[in-house]
Amino acid sequence: MTGSIQVGLAALGSAIGVGLVGAKAAEATGRNPGAAGPIRTQAIIFAALAEGIVFIALFLGN
Amino acid sequence: MIFHRLLLVITLIAALPFPALFGAEEEEAAKSAPAGESHHGDDHKEKHHGLPKTAPVLYHGIGGDAETGKIGPLAITNSMVVMFVVAVGIIVVAQLATRNAQLIPAGLQNFVEWLVESLYGFFEDVLGTHMVKKTFWFFATIFIFILFSNWFGLLPGLGTIGWAEPGHHNEHISNPLLRGVNADLNMTLAMAAIFMVLWLFWSLQAVGPGGFLGHLFDVKGHGSGFFGVFLVVVFICVGVIEIVSIGVRPVALTFRLYGNVFAGENMLESVMMMGGPYFGWLAVLPFYLLEVLVGLVQALVFALLTSVFTALMCEHHGEEHSQ
Numbered sequence: 001m002t003g004s005i006q007v008g009l010a011a012l013g014s015a016i017g018v019g020l021v022g023a024k025a026a027e028a029t030g031r032n033p034g035a036a037g038p039i040r041t042q043a044i045i046f047a048a049l050a051e052g053i054v055f056i057a058l059f060l061g062n
Numbered sequence: 063m064i065f066h067r068l069l070l071v072i073t074l075i076a077a078l079p080f081p082a083l084f085g086a087e088e089e090e091a092a093k094s095a096p097a098g099e100s101h102h103g104d105d106h107k108e109k110h111h112g113l114p115k116t117a118p119v120l121y122h123g124i125g126g127d128a129e130t131g132k133i134g135p136l137a138i139t140n141s142m143v144v145m146f147v148v149a150v151g152i153i154v155v156a157q158l159a160t161r162n163a164q165l166i167p168a169g170l171q172n173f174v175e176w177l178v179e180s181l182y183g184f185f186e187d188v189l190g191t192h193m194v195k196k197t198f199w200f201f202a203t204i205f206i207f208i209l210f211s212n213w214f215g216l217l218p219g220l221g222t223i224g225w226a227e228p229g230h231h232n233e234h235i236s237n238p239l240l241r242g243v244n245a246d247l248n249m250t251l252a253m254a255a256i257f258m259v260l261w262l263f264w265s266l267q268a269v270g271p272g273g274f275l276g277h278l279f280d281v282k283g284h285g286s287g288f289f290g291v292f293l294v295v296v297f298i299c300v301g302v303i304e305i306v307s308i309g310v311r312p313v314a315l316t317f318r319l320y321g322n323v324f325a326g327e328n329m330l331e332s333v334m335m336m337g338g339p340y341f342g343w344l345a346v347l348p349f350y351l352l353e354v355l356v357g358l359v360q361a362l363v364f365a366l367l368t369s370v371f372t373a374l375m376c377e378h379h380g381e382e383h384s385q
Contacts, residue, residue: 041188045370048363052314055321 010057017050113221113327117141117246118237140238141246144220148211148243181205188369193268193376197369200260204253205365208244212323212357215242216350221327244323244360247316254312257368261375268376277375278304311371315364322360326353 025043029036120143123134159174167175181202186194214220224238243249265274279301330346330353337345 038187041366044359044363044366048318048367052318055317056310056314058317058321 007054007057010054014050014052014054017053018047021047021050113241113245113324113331115324117241117248120237120239139241139246139248140224141241141243141249144214144240145211145243145249148207148214151214152206152210177206178202185365185369188366189373190377193264193373197260197264197372200257201365201369204257204368205361208253208319208364209358209361211243212361213354215245215323215327216353216357221331242323242327244319245327247320250316250319251312253319253364254315257315257371258312261368261372264372265375274375315367319360319364322356326356329353 021043025039028039032039117139119133119137119139121138122132123137155170156174159170163171182194182198185198185201188194189197220240220242221238223240226237269277280297330349333349334342334346337343
């Protein structure tokens with residue numbers, strides 16, 4: 001079994017980031033259900049940006 | 063009108079990844095390794111290694127040679143076959159839906175109108191009423207194409223119908239006939255590159271070259287004296303960082319879509335192996351549904367990120383217009 005520490009760390013960080021984005025988006029939707037649409041849009045954008053780190057680490061890191 | 067533009071973009075996208083850059087590199091690498099030994103050595107690893115990173119070349123093109131791995135012009139890889147199928151499918155559906163357009167839509171026309179109108183409303187929120195008229199054709203095409211190629215890539219038969227290596231049993235197909243479109247780096251790179259060119263064009267059109275540089279470096283109106291000079295230096299540094307972040311955008315777009323689809327295909331394959339010969343289908347079922355969701359979310363993410371990048375650069379113009 002092989003692996004690389006930088007990809008593992010990047011995956012850990014981006015997983016935490018995506019989790020935080022999701023948690024806060026759910027919380028925000030609960031506070032103001034009327035704003036569900038814009039919140040969803042922003043949550044997807046920021047989740048995608050947090051997620052992008054792991055791919056950069058995966059493909060450019062080795 | 064919108065559909066004509068959709069068709070135009072689909073044909074553009076379909077024509078772009080012809081050079082098959084990344085496929086060629088792997089062929090070269092495979093050629094340089096000693097042929098006989100590598101095959102025997104890889105036998106045990108090959109059973110679990112899943113999807114190859116690059117798409118195998120089916121037809122080596124004019125002047126190309128399958129024996130030596132030389133790639134000629136108009137070479138065709140298996141992901142390109144799927145891309146053509148998806149593109150033709152979208153074109154045919156669009157034509158069928160609009161061939162006999164009714165004032166009160168029904169059936170297929172109703173569905174297509176619902177899809178296009180929902181997308182229009184969605185992008186209007188992001189881009190504003192002025193920009194969305196100019197750019198809707200691109201973002202909607204990107205979304206529809208990525209969505210349906212992702213879902214097409216999940217159909218049973220992709221990756222399992224093809225040619226096995228001579229001397230192997232059929233358990234490992236080394237040259238599948240079909241492959242998910244976005245599991246090929248050439249495709250995602252082509253889409254990101256087209257977007258960056260269009261982004262530059264739209265930005266220059268909306269704010270002009272001076273406004274473009276002004277947006278990057280933001281040098282105007284920082285007062286005078288020592289502090290003003292200091293701020294100008296700071297904002298020039300910020301502009302350099304901004305340029306780097308813009309340069310990373312196409313790379314991130316490319317790898318995000320490719321990584322998600324490619325990793326999804328590999329995950330499905332390895333989970334299927336975990337389930338054993340009889341229960342593989344059951345083990346893979348929840349992950350299959352997850353991949354359906356990922357296909358939708360990634361299409362949304364690509365279209366949304368590209369439209370947000372466009373809106374970031376062009377929105378000043380829209381505000382000035384309305385005032």
